[in-house]
Amino acid sequence: MAQRREPRPAAPPHRELMALGWYHDNLTRHAAEALLLSNGKDGSYLLRKSNEREDLYSLSVRGKDSVKHFHVECTGTSFRFGFNEFSSLKELVMHFANQPLIGSETGTLIVLKHPYPRQVEEPSIYESVRVHTAMQTGRTESDLVPNAPSLGTKEGYLIKQGKIVKSWKTRWFTLHRNELKYFKDQTATEPIRALDLTECSAVQFDYSQERVNCFCLVFPLRTYYLCAKTGIEADEWIKILRWKLSQIRKQLEERNATLSS
Numbered sequence: 552m553a554q555r556r557e558p559r560p561a562a563p564p565h566r567e568l569m570a571l572g573w574y575h576d577n578l579t580r581h582a583a584e585a586l587l588l589s590n591g592k593d594g595s596y597l598l599r600k601s602n603e604r605e606d607l608y609s610l611s612v613r614g615k616d617s618v619k620h621f622h623v624e625c626t627g628t629s630f631r632f633g634f635n636e637f638s639s640l641k642e643l644v645m646h647f648a649n650q651p652l653i654g655s656e657t658g659t660l661i662v663l664k665h666p667y668p669r670q671v672e673e674p675s676i677y678e679s680v681r682v683h684t685a686m687q688t689g690r691t692e693s694d695l696v697p698n699a700p701s702l703g704t705k706e707g708y709l710i711k712q713g714k715i716v717k718s719w720k721t722r723w724f725t726l727h728r729n730e731l732k733y734f735k736d737q738t739a740t741e742p743i744r745a746l747d748l749t750e751c752s753a754v755q756f757d758y759s760q761e762r763v764n765c766f767c768l769v770f771p772l773r774t775y776y777l778c779a780k781t782g783i784e785a786d787e788w789i790k791i792l793r794w795k796l797s798q799i800r801k802q803l804e805e806r807n808a809t810l811s812s
Contacts, residue, residue, distance in 0.1 A: 567640055568598075573666035575599045583611040584618040587667060590704075594664030596647075598623065612653065614661040621653060705791050707784070708737075710762070712776040719762070719778070726791065729799060731768070746770070749799050754792040756785070768792070 568574045575583065578599040587595050591613045601607040601622065608623040610632070623643075624631040630643045633653065637643040652660050706725040711733065713720065722733040722743070729749055732742040746768070753769040757776060764785040765778045779785035 571598065571640070571644065572668045572670070573597050575667075575669050580609070580611070580620065583609075583620075587611060587613040587618050588616070591667055592665060594650075594662050595667045596663050596665070597667040597669075612661055612663060619661065705788065707788075708780075709733075709788070710778040712760070714773065724777075726795070729795065731792070746775070748792070748795050751792075751796060754789055754796065756789065 569576065573596070575597050576599070578586070578597070580602075583597060583599055587597070593613060593615055596610060596612040599609050599611060601609045606625045606627070608625065610621045610623050612619050612621065621633070628638075630637045630640065632643065632646075635646065637646060647663055647666065650662055650664055652662055704725075704727050706723070708721055709724050710719050711722045712718070722735065723737045723739065724731060724733045725742075729747065731746040731748060733744060733746075734742050750770055751768050752771075755767060755769075757765045757767040760776060760778070762778045764780065764782050765776060766785055766789050767777070768775045777788070779788060
């Protein structure tokens, strides 16, 4: 007589999972690590499908400079995470909203603080600009909706005018969070200077120089003149830098509104 096989536990409804802003359906383990390390912060986390079983999910969490992965099992009637069991996905979400502590195999405790959203608010620029979001979380389920400003990143060579001699030199530029850094070249590890974009008042095309594809960044003590190889490249830099400034102003206005209320 053939042995009766136990039915496989049912996976949760796809629509219910996709309603979670921090559920990444087909994200691989490697991609999750790259995403959290490059754009997340200590305590950032996301939920994704596990490749091991249909009823198994992985919670990927960044702790300092590494990413740990923990199983979340769906039994069909509940969710198991560590020693905890939750009767519904909503109950599991509420558990994470309270910023629980979890332990890694090394004994390090990690606080789940920042759900990493699947969808990001992107500036209207070209596809070559990579944009992701790292967000703050509140204490309620509604606060887990990803609605924080995005973190745009861009890098490339630009020609920069010197401060005193006014000669032009090619430098490697990187844009990350609210800093624009420039290096001697792409292989250099230490920047020549890091510009704080919170102090920048304007970014605009510049036609005062004898070069083409130029734009400038206006700071209180100095205006930086930069040139790109093509007009399209210059336009990309201007658009993402202007978008950065608009996000900085938006955050400042929201902060002031909160303080005055």
